[in-house]
Every structure is written in structure tokens, then in C-alpha cells.
Amino acid sequence: xxxxxxxxxxxxxxxxxxxxxxxxxxxxxxxxxxxxxxxxxxxxxxxxxxxxxxxxxxxxxxxxxxxxxxxxxxxxxxxxxxxxxxxxxxxxxxxxxxxxxxxxxxxxxxxxxxxxxxxxxxxxxxxxxxxxxxxxxxxxxxxxxxxxxxxxxxxxxxxxxxxxxxxxxxxxxxxxxxxxxxxxxxxxxxxxxxxxxxxxxxxxxxxxxxxxxxxxxxxxxxxxxxxxxxxxxxxxxxxxxxxxxxxxxxxxxxxxxxxxxxxxx
Amino acid sequence: xxxxxxxxxxxxxxxxxxxxxxxxxxxxxxxxxxxxxxxxxxxxxxxxxxxxxxxxxxxxxxxxxxxxxxxxxxxxxxxxxxxxxxxxxxxxxxxxxxxxxxxxxxxxxxxxxxxxxxxxxxxxxxxxxxxxxxxxxxxxxxxxxxxxxxxxxxxxxxxxxxxxxxxxxxxxxxxxxxxxxxxxxxxxxxxxxxxxxxxxxxxxxxxxxxxxxxxxxxxxxxxxxxxxxxxxxxxxxxxxxxxxxxxxxxxx
Numbered sequence: 393x394x395x396x397x398x399x400x401x402x403x404x405x406x407x408x409x410x411x412x413x414x415x416x417x418x419x420x421x422x423x424x425x426x427x428x429x430x431x432x433x434x435x436x437x438x439x440x441x442x443x444x445x446x447x448x449x450x451x452x453x454x455x456x457x458x459x460x461x462x463x464x465x466x467x468x469x470x471x472x473x474x475x476x477x478x479x480x481x482x483x484x485x486x487x488x489x490x491x492x493x494x495x496x497x498x499x500x501x502x503x504x505x506x507x508x509x510x511x512x513x514x515x516x517x518x519x520x521x522x523x524x525x526x527x528x529x530x531x532x533x534x535x536x537x538x539x540x541x542x543x544x545x546x547x548x549x550x551x552x553x554x555x556x557x558x559x560x561x562x563x564x565x566x567x568x569x570x571x572x573x574x575x576x577x578x579x580x581x582x583x584x585x586x587x588x589x590x591x592x593x594x595x596x597x598x599x600x601x602x603x604x605x606x607x608x609x610x611x612x613x614x615x616x617x618x619x620x621x622x623x624x625x626x627x628x629x630x631x632x633x634x635x636x637x638x639x640x641x642x643x644x645x646x647x648x649x650x651x652x653x654x655x656x657x
Numbered sequence: 658x659x660x661x662x663x664x665x666x667x668x669x670x671x672x673x674x675x676x677x678x679x680x681x682x683x684x685x686x687x688x689x690x691x692x693x694x695x696x697x698x699x700x701x702x703x704x705x706x707x708x709x710x711x712x713x714x715x716x717x718x719x720x721x722x723x724x725x726x727x728x729x730x731x732x733x734x735x736x737x738x739x740x741x742x743x744x745x746x747x748x749x750x751x752x753x754x755x756x757x758x759x760x761x762x763x764x765x766x767x768x769x770x771x772x773x774x775x776x777x778x779x780x781x782x783x784x785x786x787x788x789x790x791x792x793x794x795x796x797x798x799x800x801x802x803x804x805x806x807x808x809x810x811x812x813x814x815x816x817x818x819x820x821x822x823x824x825x826x827x828x829x830x831x832x833x834x835x836x837x838x839x840x841x842x843x844x845x846x847x848x849x850x851x852x853x854x855x856x857x858x859x860x861x862x863x864x865x866x867x868x869x870x871x872x873x874x875x876x877x878x879x880x881x882x883x884x885x886x887x888x889x890x891x892x893x894x895x896x897x898x899x900x901x902x903x904x905x906x907x908x909x
Contacts, residue, residue, distance in 0.1 A: 425752050540771055547762045550752055557712040558766035559735030604798055606755040
């Protein structure tokens with residue numbers, strides 16, 4: 393057995409990485425097709441507020457990140473109905489606003505830099521068994537929701553108005569979707585970090601999109617790309633002593649370029 | 658079916674405004690089961706707003722809408738309405754989905770939450786694709802279709818739910834003439850052969866004059882409502898579109 397698998401923290405990292413790699417694009421595909429790619433990044437920045445609060449109060453940073461991003465997701469979804477703000481402006485508002493709040497909170501509490509960095513960029517050694525259980529529960533919820541509500545999620549993403557007109561509860565479904573996105577972003581940030589989780593949610597999906605496949609195939613392809621990036625990213629980061637989050641995202645970027653070149657017409 | 662005729666749609670004294678500007682004023686009319694109603698009127702005359710109110714997407718400021726005798730908010734069988742929204746042929750289709758996936762999604766409202774796709778659903782979807790002539794396109798991505806093909810996909814999606822009422826909002830936009838003609842004769846057959854109630858918004862007065870059984874002229878107020886022969890003429894068209902519009906109706 394290669395020595396990488398003799399290290400407990402690397403085994404936990406691979407376990408956590410695989411769980412994240414499957415659920416993140418499952419949610420991401422619905423965000424991307426709705427032109428909501430920046431949603432993931434926005435929720436990640438909001439999570440940072442939660443992390444800062446958690447670190448400052450010495451409670452559970454992931455828990456407060458989940459709370460913060462869920463509240464933000466619900467607010468964003470509500471504001472989307474307001475005609476006088478563009479959907480993307482709402483995202484910009486939350487993205488920059490939450491970053492400001494997080495920076496101020498961080499400046500209030502000195503000496504939490506090392507901890508904070510592990511959330512910003514992801515830290516494999518920080519993943520404990522509790523994180524794995526949390527991710528496992530999230531994995532089950534996301535896979536169950538996407539499987540059970542697949543046809544509704546598809547309809548609402550493709551044509552929200554038709555869904556509403558024909559009696560499908562579009563608002564409720566949208567809310568479920570953004571809350572899943574919020575929780576996924578907050579819980580997954582331990583792996584790739586707050587700053588890069590948005591990338592993992594979007595890049596595998598747009599790579600898969602290049603292949604001009606059906607929605608379902610695009611979804612599976614993006615999960616495939618995501619798993620490949622996470623696994624090879626973890627190997628590369630271990631053997632070359634690189635930052636794991638950044639390496640994972642770089643691998644997915646390389647796959648994106650390959651997808652574009654391979655599908656050039 | 659009972660012998661007493663309930664109207665498919667009943668619109669009672671509906672008013673709607675936006676930011677203080679009236680868009681619809683005191684609109685009252687009804688649509689019988691099996692009718693083919695063409696709605697015409699100038700841009701900004703409130704045609705689409707009226708459709709959105711009928712579909713329950715907008716709430717009227719006053720007045721009521723009944724679908725098969727029930728207020729829309731209480732109407733549970735919303736899947737009985739097949740809706741082809743405006744500008745589908747021109748819509749930007751980055752969305753990765755095949756024709757079959759799109760048509761299948763039209764079946765979702767009828768199937769209900771957590772229900773699996775069964776044999777009868779598959780049959781309805783295939784039937785809808787067959788009728789609309791898109792079976793051969795079923796594995797193509799909708800983004801790679803022509804305007805006319807896309808339009809047929811969207812009517813197939815509406816038909817997949819086996820609707821009793823078909824609501825079409827300017828389906829001809831972005832579709833070439835030849836495809837348009839085929840499309841409208843298809844819609845006409847859905848009405849005459851299958852007894853589907855059809856509501857059509859069109860800027861093509863010609864189509865409405867020749868296809869629909871009833872015409873409704875809308876310019877904020879209801880200008881006319883009745884057989885096309887009686888109302889599609891110089892006098893009413895000038896009332897509807899203004900004096901400067903010259904009115905020429907092509908014979909077919």
C-alpha cells in the first residue's frame with residue numbers, strides 16, 4: 393500500500409473529498425443552468441461570516457457558517473422576486489457585503505489567523521471524524537433530494553413560469569434548492585476552502601456542458617469530472633506538497649480546457 | 658361530463674394595473690369548451706397580461722377568473738392547461754437538455770410529486786412527440802434546433818400533459834413562414850379533431866381570421882368579441898390599432 397493511505401488524515405481527506413466531489417456538482421448543475429453560477433461563491437463568502445463568528449465566539453464555525461449561508465440563501469431567493477434588482481446584483485450585494493462583515497469580525501478578534509486560513513483555503517489535516525459524519529449526512533440528503541425531486545427540479549430550472557402555471561410549487565422547490573446549496577457550500581468548505589468551493593461547484597459543470605449531452609448525462613459527467621479533480625488534486629497536493637484546495641481547482645480547470653479543446657468545432 | 662355546460666374559462670370584470678397605469682380595464686368574456694379563441698390587439702394592449710392572469714401567474718386587481726367553474730387559486734387540475742409561452746422559438750437555449758427531456762418535463766405536473774415515470778407517461782410523451790412531429794429530433798439538444806423545430810418541441814411539451822385547454826402566446830415569433838403555416842394547421846386539427854380548447858395570442862390577424870372560431874380584440878379594454886367574420890374588418894381594426902393602420906386581409 394502506498395504510504396499516502398497509511399496516514400489517517402489522508403484517508404479521511406479522501407473520504408471527505410469523495411463525498412464532496414459527488415454532491416457539489418449535483419447542486420452546481422442546477423445553479424449553472426439557471427445562470428446562477430455566482431450563487432455558490434456568494435454563499436461561500438456568507439459562510440465566511442459564519443466561520444468568523446464561530447471562531448470569535450469559540451463555538452462551531454461550520455455550524456454558524458451553515459446558519460449564515462442558509463439565512464442568506466433564503467433572503468436571496470426572496471429578493472429575486474423584487475423586480476427592481478437584477479438577480480446578479482443581488483448576488484454581488486451579498487458577496488461583497490458579507491465579505492465586509494467577515495473582515496470586520498475578523499479584525500475584532502486577533503490571533504485567529506491560522507485557524508481562519510484553514511477555512512479560507514481548506515485544510516485536510518483539520519478534517520476530523522465529526523466532519524465526516526456531517527458530510528455523510530449531507531451526502532444522503534443531497535442525493536435523496538436530487539433523486540426524489542429530479543423531475544421537479546428540472547422543470548423549475550428549465551421553465552419556472554410553466555412550472556408555476558401548471559401547479560408545481562416552484563417557490564418551495566427553489567427554496568429547497570438554494571438551502572441545499574447553502575448547506576453544501578458551508579459543510580464542504582473544509583476540503584477546498586471558502587475561496588474555492590464556488591469553483592468546484594461550477595467548473596466541472598461547465599466542462600461537462602461542452603460535450604453537448606442531455607441534462608442527465610451532463611449531470612453525471614460533471615460528477616465524474618469533479619471526482620477526478622478531487623482525487624488527482626489530493627494526490628498531487630500530497631506528493632508535491634501543494635495547497636490541496638488550489639490544486640483540486642487547478643486540476644478541474646485543466647479538465648475544463650481539455651473539454652473545450654476536445655469539443656471544438 | 659355533465660350536460661350542463663361549464664365554460665372552460667370565465668373572466669369576470671377583470672382589472673389590472675401596474676404602477677398606477679391601467680393595463681386591463683373591466684374585461685369580461687368566457688370561453689366554451691372546444692372553442693378556438695384568437696386574441697389580437699396592439700403591443701402593450703394587455704394580451705399577455707390577460708393570459709398570465711388566466712394562468713394564475715398574475716393576480717388581477719379586481720374581478721375573477723374561473724377555470725372549469727373554479728377560481729384559479731382553488732383549481733387543482735392545473736395540468737389540464739397546456740401552455741406555450743411567448744418567444745420560445747427565440748429564447749436563448751444554453752440549457753443542456755434533449756428534446757425528449759423537455760417534452761417529458763411537460764408530463765411532470767400531471768404525474769405529481771415523487772411519482773415515477775410509468776408506461777402510461779412514456780406513452781403520452783411519445784404520442785405528444787409523434788403528433789408534433791419531433792420524434793426524429795428526440796435526442797437532439799434543444800439549443801441546436803431551428804425556431805420552427807423548437808416551437809414544435811414546446812407544443813409537444815404542452816401536449817405531453819394531455820391538456821384540455823391549450824394556451825399559446827405568439828407562437829409564430831421567430832419561425833419562418835412555411836413552418837408557421839404547418840404549425841397553425843396542426844393547432845387547428847388539435848381543436849377540430851381532438852376537441853381541445855385553444856386560446857391563441859397572435860400578431861398575425863390573418864391566422865386568427867382564418868383559424869379561430871372566435872376573435873377577441875384587446876386594447877386595454879375589450880374592443881370586440883365574436884366571430885372573426887363579423888369583427889375582422891376595416892372598421893374594427895382601425896378601432897383596435899388606430900387610424901393610421903391600413904388593413905389588408907389576405908384570402909386563402
